[in-house]
Amino acid sequence: MTVRTHRFLGGLLALALALAGLLALPTPSRAAGQVCALACDTLDPSKAKQETFPVADRTVNGRLLRLHVSEADDMAWASIDSGTTGDAVWLDRSWDRGASWDGLLGKASVPSTWTGTRTLMYNVTDPVGHRRGWIRACGDASGVTCTDWFRPTVCDGSSCDGADPAAAAGDTVPVPATTLYGRTISLHMDQTDGTAWGVIQNGGAGDEIWLDRSWDEGASWPEGSSLGRTSVPSGAASTRTVMFPARDPRGLLYGGAVRACGREASHQEGSCTAWARPAPTRARAAADALMASYRTDEGWWRSSWWNSAVALTAVVDFAQRTGRHDYDWAIARTFEQNDGVFAAGTRSSDAIEGHFVSRAIDDAGWWATAWVAAYDYTHEQRYLDEAVTITTYIQQYWDTGTCGGGVWWNRERTYKNAVTNGLYLWLTTALHRRVSGDTVWGARAVTAADWYLNSGLIGSSGLVNDGLTSSCANNGQTVWSYNQGLAVGAFTELWRSTGDSRYLSTARRLADAALSSTALTRDGVLTESCDTGTNSCDDNQKQFKGVFVRHLADLADATGSAAYRAYLTQQADSVWAADRDPLNRLGERWAGAGTGTNVQDWRTQAGALEALTAAG
Numbered sequence: 001m002t003v004r005t006h007r008f009l010g011g012l013l014a015l016a017l018a019l020a021g022l023l024a025l026p027t028p029s030r031a032a033g034q035v036c037a038l039a040c041d042t043l044d045p046s047k048a049k050q051e052t053f054p055v056a057d058r059t060v061n062g063r064l065l066r067l068h069v070s071e072a073d074d075m076a077w078a079s080i081d082s083g084t085t086g087d088a089v090w091l092d093r094s095w096d097r098g099a100s101w102d103g104l105l106g107k108a109s110v111p112s113t114w115t116g117t118r119t120l121m122y123n124v125t126d127p128v129g130h131r132r133g134w135i136r137a138c139g140d141a142s143g144v145t146c147t148d149w150f151r152p153t154v155c156d157g158s159s160c161d162g163a164d165p166a167a168a169a170g171d172t173v174p175v176p177a178t179t180l181y182g183r184t185i186s187l188h189m190d191q192t193d194g195t196a197w198g199v200i201q202n203g204g205a206g207d208e209i210w211l212d213r214s215w216d217e218g219a220s221w222p223e224g225s226s227l228g229r230t231s232v233p234s235g236a237a238s239t240r241t242v243m244f245p246a247r248d249p250r251g252l253l254y255g256g257a258v259r260a261c262g263r264e265a266s267h268q269e270g271s272c273t274a275w276a277r278p279a280p281t282r283a284r285a286a287a288d289a290l291m292a293s294y295r296t297d298e299g300w301w302r303s304s305w306w307n308s309a310v311a312l313t314a315v316v317d318f319a320q321r322t323g324r325h326d327y328d329w330a331i332a333r334t335f336e337q338n339d340g341v342f343a344a345g346t347r348s349s350d351a352i353e354g355h356f357v358s359r360a361i362d363d364a365g366w367w368a369t370a371w372v373a374a375y376d377y378t379h380e381q382r383y384l385d386e387a388v389t390i391t392t393y394i395q396q397y398w399d400t401g402t403c404g405g406g407v408w409w410n411r412e413r414t415y416k417n418a419v420t421n422g423l424y425l426w427l428t429t430a431l432h433r434r435v436s437g438d439t440v441w442g443a444r445a446v447t448a449a450d451w452y453l454n455s456g457l458i459g460s461s462g463l464v465n466d467g468l469t470s471s472c473a474n475n476g477q478t479v480w481s482y483n484q485g486l487a488v489g490a491f492t493e494l495w496r497s498t499g500d501s502r503y504l505s506t507a508r509r510l511a512d513a514a515l516s517s518t519a520l521t522r523d524g525v526l527t528e529s530c531d532t533g534t535n536s537c538d539d540n541q542k543q544f545k546g547v548f549v550r551h552l553a554d555l556a557d558a559t560g561s562a563a564y565r566a567y568l569t570q571q572a573d574s575v576w577a578a579d580r581d582p583l584n585r586l587g588e589r590w591a592g593a594g595t596g597t598n599v600q601d602w603r604t605q606a607g608a609l610e611a612l613t614a615a616g
Helices: 006-019 282-291 305-322 328-338 361-378 381-395 418-434 441-454 481-498 501-516 541-559 562-578 602-615
Strands: 002-004 058-060 063-070 075-081 088-094 101-109 134-140 144-146 178-180 183-190 195-201 208-214 227-231 257-263 269-272
Touching: 058 134, 058 144, 063 134, 075 088, 075 134, 178 257, 178 269, 183 257, 195 208, 195 257, 282 305, 282 602, 305 328, 305 361, 305 541, 305 602, 328 361, 328 381, 361 381, 361 418, 381 418, 418 441, 418 481, 441 481, 481 501, 481 541, 501 541, 501 562, 541 562, 541 602, 562 602
Parallel strands: none
Antiparallel strands: 002 269, 058 063, 063 075, 088 101, 088 134, 134 144, 178 183, 183 195, 208 227, 208 257, 257 269
């Protein structure tokens, strides 16, 4: 890939002059769209967590113009004081280093009898749009003046923009170097701290090296181009940039991609490496890439309702098993933004009727499972209460009038299947173990277990088929890993609840069948039927394998089985070696693409995250 530098140099000069207040940038302001992170634009400054003044105040005809910033909120507001009626103040926000801007944000005028006023607060980061901004305060008091632009420094833990690579904890080269006129341009990473820097070698005086940083996987990088741009000094043949983090937790920007670019002194064109993301650990890398697709404004992964519940469960499992608190905020965010009523087509093709329930009984079950996991991790009672509410709703569809029991798959009562009943069995047992003094859920769990074992859902080989026929027989339909995993987890949980060894034996039998049958495991790697040949998995099937490994990990914890642990390790190793690209995106086929297409999206990312988390 090549880049042109003359436009950059001209733009950089214009920006430098503008930042110094010497030149008004020529690009007009544009209409602003509302930006939402954890709060939306127009938050009252009284709610700010802190107040700082990062740039110098300005005066305009005796009025005091000030920019206020709360870096803890990643928001800013402006004020004008010592003024008179009609004086105005507002914010400008730019996403491209001040080349253009959203103007007149929150414009407010000084009221009669007052001497000053302020705007409301506006976000300096846009996690939904995958971009970081610049902001300034402007005022009009018989003349317009603006403060300098401000942009918060990107920091990830103790690592911030501008650190010296000499302090790096390690040095890896994640993607091949690129060459240009005999120069070698390479990207270097401290994987532990998630920072990167660029190096140019075999060059001469005036050669340049810099980093580009993108928050949308390399699609754009308006605020992050030419980071750390530096030239090879006279008498030297190489140089390097300073370091830059690839995550911005304060700005809720995760999984940032970086690349190294360079230019030979006597030519205008440059050359860049491929984009890459750091991998402090395998699970952290996968979690970052997953959270890059999370809609902070809506509190879910857009376009899939039940898949979002399973993705959230994967994030909670990651936190629980690794002790990382990076995404604790997302648990509450998901709950608070979605525990309501949504029309059909908003969250799901079905209407969501409150408490995460709809006509799809299994969809509700996945959300109940997520809130049980959230309760286990946070110990917040509201999550357990929500799981009880949802499971109570599911209980209404337990029907002994057909097949002697079991929960219907949907409100229309058209199908009794493995997924809905696996969820119900796991949930009733889980609630019994967590609701103090329970005598109801435990009895329901035993009843559900007896029905499941005698229902015919489990075939003679120990594999769980998809459901029952209208005559209540095993329908012989596809063996899916998530049905197998739910049964493994449910009977493991029931053994913990009752101490009855037959339940643990059942969990083992189901797990062993999955590990030994080519219906689910091929060459040691968990494989759906849609993973093979030229087949492709739909959006539902993409997440099935993550459910299985989650529950197999629970069985491994319960039994201490070395065989189960080894299997989980093999899944993680295969995912990492055969199913990952330089941006740490993980696909559907854990053994690699083979002869088919290996689709990658947030659903496949969540499933593979469970494999990496389960392996430790």
